Amino acid sequence: MAGVSTPAMAAAVSAAGGLGSIAVGAADAAGADAMIAEMRERTSRAFNVNLFCHSPAVSGAAIEDRWIERFRPRFAEYGAEPPAELREIYRSFVEDEDMLDLLLLVQPPVVSFHFGLPRGGWIQSLRDAGIVLLATATSLAEARAVAEAGVDAIVAQGWEAGGHRGMFDPDAPDERLPALELVRLIASELDTPVIAAGGIMDGAGINRALGAGACAAQLGTAFIACDESLADEGFRAALASQATYSTVMTRAISGRPARCLANRFTALGADIPASEVPAYPIAYDLGKSLNAAAKARGEYGYGAQWAGEGAPRFRAMPAGQLVQALAAELSQANISVEGNCHE
Numbered sequence: 001m002a003g004v005s006t007p008a009m010a011a012a013v014s015a016a017g018g019l020g021s022i023a024v025g026a027a028d029a030a031g032a033d034a035m036i037a038e039m040r041e042r043t044s045r046a047f048n049v050n051l052f053c054h055s056p057a058v059s060g061a062a063i064e065d066r067w068i069e070r071f072r073p074r075f076a077e078y079g080a081e082p083p084a085e086l087r088e089i090y091r092s093f094v095e096d097e098d099m100l101d102l103l104l105l106v107q108p109p110v111v112s113f114h115f116g117l118p119r120g121g122w123i124q125s126l127r128d129a130g131i132v133l134l135a136t137a138t139s140l141a142e143a144r145a146v147a148e149a150g151v152d153a154i155v156a157q158g159w160e161a162g163g164h165r166g167m168f169d170p171d172a173p174d175e176r177l178p179a180l181e182l183v184r185l186i187a188s189e190l191d192t193p194v195i196a197a198g199g200i201m202d203g204a205g206i207n208r209a210l211g212a213g214a215c216a217a218q219l220g221t222a223f224i225a226c227d228e229s230l231a232d233e234g235f236r237a238a239l240a241s242q243a244t245y246s247t248v249m250t251r252a253i254s255g256r257p258a259r260c261l262a263n264r265f266t267a268l269g270a271d272i273p274a275s276e277v278p279a280y281p282i283a284y285d286l287g288k289s290l291n292a293a294a295k296a297r298g299e300y301g302y303g304a305q306w307a308g309e310g311a312p313r314f315r316a317m318p319a320g321q322l323v324q325a326l327a328a329e330l331s332q333a334n335i336s337v338e339g340n341c342h343e
């Protein structure tokens, strides 16, 4: 969870028996190196390093200038100017050879890809280094591509999931399958193990995912309010308010569809056609600036408050305790995972 998870949170999850994940999608190789080193200082357990594999941004000056002008009045409300131009604020892993070199050097136990896949040669190099690979799929077609690329497990991300939709092409039609339907479909068609993601907030939810054919579950929203999270006070307050009952898929904040608590930004984005939004992550440059300007005046409603439909069932506690609670709930629910994991 880029921007929310921390090495402290991921290490606590791993120490408690889960697979903690650090997100380096918004970092460069040096930043990733520091986060991986911190993970290793904090835990000797396995952990995952998550990367963004989006197609490198292409939008153009005209669409970006119109975007800046569209939001100028919002900035003015908070006594601020929009950025003069928008930047691609981070690189996709697919063109970041420094990141590949780093991963091959420091060899984290697990690496996961979101928004697509790197080229085959890179996947092979990571596998040859003994790294277990995971990749998000939001449809059977994407799951097939993941399996055919030789990735070890498929993260089946349902429509209800918080954060960015992992679809490879954000402009393609979206089948919008809920997590468990997607898990059932992929598990029935492919031999690659499936990890369920979307709307899972407790051990009973993990149990349902296993019952649908998953070999594991990936939880995001459940951890937003944990002590080790970077979620700011506005995000935590929104989660704990009526806002938690309404999440929407929006493209306006970052340039890619992502599920967010309904807030001022998602309301502004509701009527904007996808064709008018600059590419990801160029749009996010403005989104982050607007949030910073509003926050400086005490308004938190422009935050990227990514959260899934399970948000009302969040629990605020240390991440390790949450993993223990999930494990206890799962053992009470008690469905065997053997047979779903294909070794």
Ligand SMILES: Cc1cc2nc3c(=O)[nH]c(=O)nc-3n(C[C@H](O)[C@H](O)[C@H](O)COP(=O)(O)O)c2cc1C
Pocket (backbone or CB within 6 Å): 001, 002, 004, 023, 025, 050, 113, 114, 136, 157, 160, 161, 162, 163, 164, 197, 198, 199, 200, 218, 219, 220, 221, 222, 224, 305, 306, 307, 308, 309, 310
């Ligand atoms: C705050 C937040 C940030 C996220 N950031 C990332 C990310 O950096 N990389 C990624 O692969 N998925 C990210 N996701 C999506 C998760 O991987 C996962 O698909 C999702 O959390 C599962 O649904 P749930 O939120 O209902 O548990 C994020 C989700 C949330 C809620």
